Amino acid sequence: MQWADFLANQAATHSLSPEQTAAFVERLKTENSGKSEAKVARELNIGAAAFKKRMTEVYDKFAQSYPELAASKSRGRLEKLRACLTRKYNGGQDAHPTIKEIHHNIPPAVPFEKFVGREAELQNLHQQLQTSRQVAIVAVAGMGGVGKTELATQYAKQHLQNYQGGVCWLSAQGIDVGIQILIFAQLEFKLIAPDDWELADRLRYCWQNWQQGEVLLVFDDVTDYKTQVQPYLPPELPRFKVLLTTRLGFDRTLPQLRLDVLKPLAAMKLLKSLVDRERLKSEPWAAREICKFLGYLPLALELVGRYLSTEEMQDLSLEKLLKRLEKKRLEHEAVAKANPLMRYEYGVAEAIALSWKQLDEKAQGLGCWLSLYALADIPFSVEWIKDDDAQEFWEKAIAQLQKLHLIQWQSKGIYRLHPLIRQFFQMKLDELSEADEVKTAFAAKMVKLAKQIPQQPNRKDIFNLNPFIPHIAEVAIYLSQYLSDEDLIWSFTGLGRFYEGQGLYQQAEPWLQQCVEKAKNRLGLEHRYVAASLNNLALLYESTGRYSQAEPLYQQVLELTKRLVGNNHRDFADGINSLAGLYNSTGRYSEAEPLYLQALALRKRLLGDNHPDVATSLNNLAAVYSSTRRYSEAELLFQQALELRKRLLGDNHPYVADSLNNLALVYESTECYSKAEPLYQQALELTKRLLGDNHPHVAQTMNNLARLYKSTGRYSEAEPLHLQALAICEQTLGVGHPNTIMVRGNYARFLREAYR
Template structure:
């Protein structure tokens, strides 16, 4: 007799199928799936073992890589069936129960070993849609992502509780198009000896019958007590990796596994937990119950006792206090497998900690929270959706035709909403109720009314999210912030929607650095209102920034804060040299989005002089890198703003037009440059003394533009006058004087007047 198999007692039919499934490894690295079909026999597809090359096939079982070696017993190439024989190292191995009962629409469950990921296997739940016209026909499966490596997996019919066939192929390994399989009827027909072997085994071994002789595995409620709320999602998208990570974390071998889904308000924590629970309710993963607790609705202890009474039939003694009643429930919980306890929206971990189940492996605890709960709890932080998934979510609510008509606008909408699931769903549902609205109209309303737009304040009753509006999703966290933490939020809301260098915040605020860090870490980061995106760099989500700005609008000191911020950022622009080098560019770059924000959003907070500094700083930043088009744009914007704000201040206008003239000159647009320099010179002659350095610079620059056009006779007097004015302003040996003399000498050389050029240089 062989040794007993080292397996756990299966608590569900799905556990038993897992224990019947094996991974097959060939000497050339090929791998596939197989399953125990009779004592000492494995069934798989012929194409899985086609390249065995006469070598034994390695059988891996329950993560035991060297479990056994198998050899080919019989090959049916035409039908893609292979029967393998192996010497069982144990006499207690289970075998599947084959049955040819199958109907269109039956839900199928399989467990296989894909060759790209999930080293220890993964489940798939397709649906049987019918047979092909082949002889014999193949099963066609849909709605499940069969992947290469899963060929040879047993197909469990969830209606009958028996194996109706074997997976053969995938339609598309990257989507949920499904695949196909070989029916048990064909297997029995081609391998008639399996009929007898199956019958003999299952007469002696009752493990399989234990499950399909029960009421029926499809009646999850009877097998898995639960109080799960209804999901309001139309289509759940983009969280496949998180679902897998959740299951992996919850089933690590620990005394008590507590896993937390953590993220900002509206990001879909509750929906992710609910989708996970509902999926595993169907899989019967948690045979002893799934208990859903809402941390903010009732006392968690009371909810646990209520669940035990209504779902499990337990009656805690009346003479016990609440905590003792909860402990009674944990001690007397009927255990037929794992238990999943979900605590949704935890705002105070200490308030629920006492009521959590004992440290026993069958209790799995999942919480959703905005908080960082500590190192002892496994955190799964979820991010916003990708653009592609965001568009699919909108499409599921408004139709593909409507989306396709305004795809560019739809992408802009998703961007404005920061790819936040709650915002996307609110807007999508609003548009579904407004069939005459274009997406462009929706975009315009969001831009004008922002968080006050109706679309973001019209929650429907069937939605999973409990928040009445996008703002309400953040209000809960805002109310728990201290006064200092709220003031920090005001400050951060003034920055652009870009990474914020923390040293910039420190330099501006004037607060104690340690205090500032505590307000950031314990207040905003801890509540998922701020994200750390790099070393010393942080960023606000688009909608959270909108929310903080709405709060800032109601703060009495808002105007002072805006002026202070604008002045600080503008001071940085003064440090940008005319031609910054690479190191200076790298140092300045993180500040550029925030300087841009000042020139667009906080323009009214700037004095005229500061305004010029901000625009010119941006122009010089791009000009120094050779991005003349971008530099020209900023100089032109500055010209427009000056004309609107300060029509009388011609000197400011002359200053910015001088920069614009320089850009035209650098681009070889000499006619435009000449016209602008002449306009600047006229303004300066009225505004400054004739000997001023400003006039000297303009004369020199205009001379260069004329020289570049070959207008030597016009350029010469300008160069000469510029040299004299520079000598008056700076002295005879100043670099500006030398520059002007070199310009004049270059002109003489161009005219062939070499003696005059030599006299100037020497």
């Protein structure tokens, strides 16, 4: 037994925690005997004080076995402990009489200090195995390369002394498992059953005569429980424990420890154990991004770590390797083939392929389809499928992928793909002759969802559509070439609407800018989609107070629309309306009014009197009248717009809240406060309910209601509304936005009047 293995066994025997074990093993390693405590602490990436505390706890636990430690001063305890353990290791009088008599065939394992990020799993595994009175079968399941076999190996080595009856390691993919058990019993215990007995009888003889003490049997890489494990289970006696490693998922009747990828910090720690620490410190961002790109998969991390540590790669920057990985993905040599020094014989793609081969055609097809989704939660429910046979078809495909841990169940109808599995599925998709058709169908499905995003999404819209947003974005960025010309701009437009409708203008802007570029590049400058995308971008500029950027775009849109469809078209009416809105926002009312009148007349002629666009025109024209103090005209049009919107859109719509707010503003301006207040309150309640508490439209209505309270001398009610409105504007619009400046000015006037 190696000294490091002996130390790990002693740690388990004395019930050290994972943290205490790490400190104990590192401190007692032979090569660290001359190092200071502070230096050893640095190698463990912990502070000197934390290391000292852990070692004090270690000494206290070992003092129960070695009383001389309790009498030693702190400075001499390390050498006293080292001496006691050395005697025990060399078979001295206080050595455990069976320490070298435990029979096992555990395969080699990585050094204990390089086995990182699995402390909790090791502890959990031991608890599960020890608490079962019957045969404890714990399936250490998970995708290929997650470290199932290594966890089982480390557990067996670290807890060897718990199994005085021996540890028998069985390869489910090797020769018949029953024969392996007979060979182990013969070699280790000299148990030889007559050759003419049946295999079951020979196994029964071995179990009956097996060495005393608890026994651990490890069935590694199980792919068929019924044939590889069930016939060879030992008697149902508490001393026999059974551990499985498998890619499969079993039902809940079988206790399981599900092994996931490493946490980000543990992934970095694994990389640090393989790559020069200073090299990682010089490029911390690239190191973190490599871990993230590899999905924190232990196999991939070890492959890349060993690749970087080769002599010919000493000068390769981490950033350059990251770019190469992103370009070549699973085909890059850093992850494609197993390192000769590693126990694992597969590269990442080969490891995943072992599970892929067990899938039937429908499950493979579903895996390819799911790979087109973004690296985010995937909403994939089969409940909408009405045909029961078709629904069952897809349910079975999902079940296969889950059973082999190729997809991860998050919640009902929601799944996730590991980044490297997703890459593997994409590679398999690209090998298919119908790959383009599959991508085209997927892109069309996402665009259909994007088209459902309204111009002003409410909270319900946002909640329902939010799960699909990353996948619509995936199509916009990577699959737009599979969109038809008719669908080209919709993924970008939908994303812009989704964010802009929430007041998230910074997130909306890049999508709307890309929309303009995509439309121009594919469709040419003279196309109605170019006009539409320019108009959407101009609207955003106007919403964020960048009027000088918005105006030339609106003018381009109007000119382009006139050339394409003439001046007697709905699109032309929209263009006129948009330009008039900018003039209204910048106080150019004499320029806004004729355009609004023109847009209203054109919309009525083209759409009839009962249309939401007509209501919008009435509302906009009324806003000009209100700004120019023509309140009686404004009141009449606002009332018409409100009535029309309620009739066409229902009472619960953001545009209805907008009309309520505007009508209240007229009443406030004419000092009809008793009429204005309930309308402001209705508008505020409706806007909050539809758009959320922190939307710029909510801030606008709060500001108006606060101003009304100030006008009626209700300062205690006005001040909190002023403060909330200002906070929302500064957060969503920024401190320099015209609306923020206006709200801040109103608050300043309130303070001067209320506290003079």
